[in-house]
Amino acid sequence: MTAVLALAGCGGDDSGGSQGAGVKVESAYMPQPVTAAMAAGFLVIENDGDTPDTLRSVTSDIAQDVTIHTTSGQTMESADGDDRAIPAHGRLVLKSGGMHLMFEKLKRKPKEGETVSLELHFTKTGPVKVEMPVKSATYRTASSSSSSSSSHQ
Ligand SMILES: [Cu+2]
Numbered sequence: 001m002t003a004v005l006a007l008a009g010c011g012g013d014d015s016g017g018s019q020g021a022g023v024k025v026e027s028a029y030m031p032q033p034v035t036a037a038m039a040a041g042f043l044v045i046e047n048d049g050d051t052p053d054t055l056r057s058v059t060s061d062i063a064q065d066v067t068i069h070t071t072s073g074q075t076m077e078s079a080d081g082d083d084r085a086i087p088a089h090g091r092l093v094l095k096s097g098g099m100h101l102m103f104e105k106l107k108r109k110p111k112e113g114e115t116v117s118l119e120l121h122f123t124k125t126g127p128v129k130v131e132m133p134v135k136s137a138t139y140r141t142a143s144s145s146s147s148s149s150s151s152h153q
Contacts, residue, residue, distance in 0.1 A: 022049020023086065023125040028132040030116055031096075031139050036109040039063070041101035041132055042094045042141070045120070047086040053124045055084040055092060060118040064105035071098055086122075096140060110134045 026044045033039035039062075047053055058066040069076040070083055079099055086092040094100050101118075110116055116132045 032112045032137045039103040045092040057121045063103035067102045
C-alpha cells in the first residue's frame, strides 16, 4: 500500500490548505470483465488547481489490488510517476487503448449495471471517492477514438 515514489516536488512545502480543491474525476466506467480474474477501469482526472498533482495509488472495494497501467502496442506496463502526473489546469486521461486501472484479485465479478467504489490517492490532494458504473463489455466513451483492442478489455 505504500508505493514510495521519489517525487521531484516543489521542495516539500505542504503547509498549504487547499486539500481536495482542484481535482475531480469524470467519465469513470468499467467495461464488464470477461473473467473474474481482473477488470479494467477508465476515467478522466481534471486538475483545476494551480498545483500539479500525481495519482499515487487506487483502492477499491471489489479488488485486493488496483494497479495503474499504460498500454504500448499489445503489451502493458506499470505506469510510473511521470505517466501519472496531472498538470496544473490539466488532465490525466485513462482510456481504452491507453492508461487504465487494473483491478486484480477481484473479490466478486462486476456486472453491467452495478457500481464499483474506488478511492483515488494523490500526492497533494486528499483522497477522492469515485463511483464507477459497470458498462457492457464493449462500451466505449464517445471521445474514445482508439479502435485498437488491447488484450484485456
Ligand atoms: Cu493493464
